[in-house]
Amino acid sequence: MAIQEGEKLPQATLHRMVDGRPTPVTTDDLFAEKKVVLFAVPGAFTPTCSEAHLPGYVVHGDEIRSKGVDSIVCVAVNDAFVMDAWGRDKNATDLVMVGDGNGEFTRALGLEMDGSGFGLGMRSQRYAMIVDDGTVTMLAVEAPGEFEVSKAETVLSALS
DSSP states (O other), X not given: OOOOTTOBOOOOEEEEEETTEEEEEEHHHHHTTSEEEEEEOSOTTOHHIIIIIHHHHHHTHHHHHTTTOOEEEEEESSOHHHHHHHHHHTTOTTSEEEEOTXXXXXXXXXXXXXXXXXXXXXXXXXXXXXXXXXXXXXXXXXXXXOOSTTSHHHHHHHHO
């Protein structure tokens, strides 16, 4: 069953690039005592993710942070090298780009999807959430093939 609003995020270790090296970062590091917008994409460098989803958070990042958000975290079932390269390619330097390379966090959330039909294997569903001190206060999971409820603009409205 997928995580619900009002529930705590599961403990997990993700990876991000720090000084050119993949570095472990725990969910406590990312979410404890902070208000965070977390959004997930099925894959870095994929069309909707690269052309609309990530760029929306880059464009609206300052507005989102002005609503009391400490950080904006992007996660995908990709490795830290890919997430870092994608973030640099899309000018997402103010976002926290983390890889869930083994999909453990995604599975623990219950938000995985099978992309085998497209040669992708197990990936994350497309979603966005607001997390306050590790607790999910807003969760918006996209229906398959859709891109509406997890957009930066939708999350910005939820923060207002």
